[in-house]
Amino acid sequence: MSNDTDAVARVRLHKDGPEISGVVWGSMRMQSQFATSTELAGHLDLLRGRGVTTLDTASVYGHPDPFSLEEALGEALAKAGRNKFEIVTKCGIQRISRLRPENRVRHFDFSAREIRRSTERSLTKLGIDVIDLMLLHRPDYLMDPDETAGALDDLVSEGKIRHVGVSNLSVSRVELVASRLKAPVVTNQIEFSPLHLSPVSDGTLDHAIREGYRPMIWSPVGGGRLFKGEDEQTVGLRTLLAGIAADYGLPSAAEAAIAFIARHPAGGVPIVGSGKRDRIEGAIKAANTVLDRQDWYDIVARTNPSLFL
Numbered sequence: 001m002s003n004d005t006d007a008v009a010r011v012r013l014h015k016d017g018p019e020i021s022g023v024v025w026g027s028m029r030m031q032s033q034f035a036t037s038t039e040l041a042g043h044l045d046l047l048r049g050r051g052v053t054t055l056d057t058a059s060v061y062g063h064p065d066p067f068s069l070e071e072a073l074g075e076a077l078a079k080a081g082r083n084k085f086e087i088v089t090k091c092g093i094q095r096i097s098r099l100r101p102e103n104r105v106r107h108f109d110f111s112a113r114e115i116r117r118s119t120e121r122s123l124t125k126l127g128i129d130v131i132d133l134m135l136l137h138r139p140d141y142l143m144d145p146d147e148t149a150g151a152l153d154d155l156v157s158e159g160k161i162r163h164v165g166v167s168n169l170s171v172s173r174v175e176l177v178a179s180r181l182k183a184p185v186v187t188n189q190i191e192f193s194p195l196h197l198s199p200v201s202d203g204t205l206d207h208a209i210r211e212g213y214r215p216m217i218w219s220p221v222g223g224g225r226l227f228k229g230e231d232e233q234t235v236g237l238r239t240l241l242a243g244i245a246a247d248y249g250l251p252s253a254a255e256a257a258i259a260f261i262a263r264h265p266a267g268g269v270p271i272v273g274s275g276k277r278d279r280i281e282g283a284i285k286a287a288n289t290v291l292d293r294q295d296w297y298d299i300v301a302r303t304n305p306s307l308f309l
């Protein structure tokens with residue numbers, strides 16, 4: 001029932017690029033997962049050895065201090081080899097942090113000034129000359145689309161950003177941004193998992209197919225909720241996924257969840273947040289596994305029976 005292989009496919013997010021690894025590693029939790037930059041560099045070596053060469057990060061990431069993560073990632077990249085990875089980062093989320101004393105409240109900012117400032121900071125902190133893919137992180141309801149698109153296009157023409165995408169944007173907002181940008185929108189990075197099914201029915205995945213970009217998928221195992229949840233629905237879903245995993249020779253429910261994402265024709269690229277070798281290897285296997293239609297719908301029915309009404 002499976003066609004597994006241990007190699008990660010290379011995928012194009014959009015006809016005009018970029019090409020990335022078919023499993024992406026998400027760095028958001030790395031400050032809890034790795035105590036030193038040497039440990040993290042070892043993990044980056046492992047990822048590269050397995051073909052997972054695309055790293056996802058964001059200017060706001062950091063624990064315990066928001067905005068502290070990119071610098072720590074940059075230190076590890078210096079050891080592991082900066083030019084061996086494609087870097088995806090994001091701008092626009094503002095949180096209260098000792099590193100941003102000007103922020104009084106949480107907010108979102110897609111102004112030209114903030115996009116440029118965030119880009120310059122990410123380049124410096126990560127120690128790179130160009131960002132492979134810059135995403136607008138979460139909707140800024142005060143966005144002036146001409147200003148936002150103009151700032152991104154300028155950074156592309158200056159060679160600081162290679163490609164532009166969005167994250168967590170509704171279809172109408174993706175279209176609004178795309179209508180003012182010269183650069184193509186090459187992805188919408190969204191949450192999608194057996195625990196979060198709305199993209200299958202709210203038009204988000206349909207839009208990706210129609211416009212010819214692949215979405216990037218965050219929290220494919222619900223950020224670990226799939227394993228921690230003790231409510232009846234999560235326990236039932238976990239049991240179902242574990243059974244499906246066993247049928248396909250996958251190690252656990254986590255890999256069945258990733259195969260669930262991969263089965264959708266939008267070709268979503270999973271961003272895996274685990275810091276564990278086995279789970280990265282499992283994710284690669286899962287991304288190459290084609291679930292049977294009825295198994296896929298069995299998962300949908302467990303999470304959202306109303307889709308069948």
Ligand SMILES: NC(=O)c1ccc[n+]([C@@H]2O[C@H](COP(=O)([O-])OP(=O)(O)OC[C@H]3O[C@@H](n4cnc5c(N)ncnc54)[C@H](OP(=O)(O)O)[C@@H]3O)[C@@H](O)[C@H]2O)c1
Nearest residue numbers: 026027028056218219220221222223224227254273274275
């Ligand atoms: N664009 C956005 O707004 C947005 C939002 C959130 C995240 N992201 C991106 O997406 C990436 C992935 O998100 P995520 O970290 O939430 O993804 P995830 O892969 O769903 O969750 C990772 C978490 O689940 C745990 N986990 C994985 N498999 C497990 C298993 N079999 N049993 C128990 N625990 C398990 C991991 O622990 P271990 O480390 O112990 O394996 C880790 O704590 C982030 O790093 C970030 O780059 C983007």
